[in-house]
Amino acid sequence: MSYGSTYKEKSACTECGYCTALKFLLGKESVMDQIKEELPMLKALLNDQHMLDNSCYSRDYVEIAKDYIHANLKTVTVDSLAKHIGINRSYLTKIFTDKTGLSPMSYITKKRMELAVYYLMHTNWMIREVAKETGYKDPLHFSKVFKNNYGIGPKEYRKGVEPDDHFKAS
Secondary structure, eight states: OOHHHHHHHHHTSSSOHHHHHHHHHHOOHHHHHHHHHHHHHHHHHHHSHHHHTTHHHHHHHHHHHHHHHHHTTTTOOHHHHHHHHTSOHHHHHHHHHHHHSSOHHHHHHHHHHHHHHHHHHHOOOOHHHHHHHTTOSOHHHHHHHHHHHHSSOHHHHHHHOOGGGHHHHO
């Protein structure tokens, strides 16, 4: 008997197509009985308030988001982040902010600024190179964002902060 004909014979059964296919693949009636016994519990879990508020899932989404941000810091956008995770941008922003206290964009900016401080303190790169390596195409925009975060521009920061003091500013 071929695979196709066996499936067709089984699918003519009075059970639903999914049960029939599962029985065919597993080949055991007892597995189907177990699944049918556990089905009410699974439904209850899915209806549980804990699952409805998505707290389990949102924690995972936030961890996935952070990992993606760290791996793609130079190019990541909130849109690319939401697309990568497979959720709506608004939902991502809500759960990320709820879990971290920062919006995804604020978190991205914070991580870019931390990297910029590292480059300023440990390289001799020009400001435009630091800007480029931290995801800013425009060095002037980078300098404005840096000044908003640290109170002084990147050039002044490099001149006035000792390498061990750079974490005090963030």
